[in-house]
Amino acid sequence: MNVRELYAIICERRDHPLPDSYTAKLLAQGEDEILKKIGEEAVEVILAGKAQGDQRLIEEIADLTYHTLVLLASRGLTPEQIADELEKRHRKPRG
Ligand SMILES: N=c1c2ncn([C@@H]3O[C@H](COP(=O)(O)OP(=O)(O)OP(=O)(O)O)[C@@H](O)[C@H]3O)c2ncn1[C@@H]1O[C@H](COP(=O)(O)O)[C@@H](O)[C@H]1O
Structure with a gap:
């Protein structure tokens, strides 16, 4: 499943x-709880990156990605806005 498809399902659950x-x-628990989960998942990515195998790291990054999409949905933001920001950075002249 790609990020856009998962985001659409998350929005469907929200609505x-x-x-x-x-x-x-x-989503019903609110933004503080979502942010707490993102903090936990970010720590798990670090731990997996330091001491565990590739599969574990993939799983933890998937957890972090999912919870980040939940935060975007909660705030009414979209993955396209993140893509636009990355595109802007890519196009910025570098010296
Ligand atoms: N991709 C995910 C996904 N990734 C992770 N998680 C959940 O995120 C939680 C991870 O938190 P933890 O590792 O701390 O595990 P936990 O102890 O069970 O979590 P807590 O109860 O403490 O919050 C687990 O409950 C996972 O099931 C996800 N839950 C749902 N999805 C997708 O979201 C969509 C909607 O699914 P529903 O949530 O079932 O409607 C579907 O496409 C699902 O596959």
């Missing part, structure tokens, strides 16, 4: 919550 959805629950 039409399902009772058994982790995403809907996390």
Whole structure:
């Protein structure tokens, strides 16, 4: 699944919550809880990067990516805005 597809599902859970959805629950808990999860997942990426294998690192980066998309959805921001920012940086003249 790509980032755009996952983001669309997350927005669907935000706008039409399902009772058994982790995403809907996390969004309902609010931004502080989402930020807390991002902090935890970021630490797990560091630990995996230092001491664990590639598969573990992939899993932890997937967790961090997912929670970052939840934060964007919670704030009404989109992955396209991040892509635009990266594009702007790429096009900025470097000296
Ligand atoms: N990609 C993900 C995804 N990645 C990680 N997680 C959840 O993020 C949590 C990770 O937190 P932890 O590692 O701390 O595990 P935990 O102890 O269970 O978490 P907490 O209960 O402490 O918050 C786990 O519960 C994972 O299931 C995800 N939950 C959902 N998705 C996708 O989101 C979409 C919507 O799914 P629902 O949330 O089921 O609606 C689907 O495409 C899912 O595949």
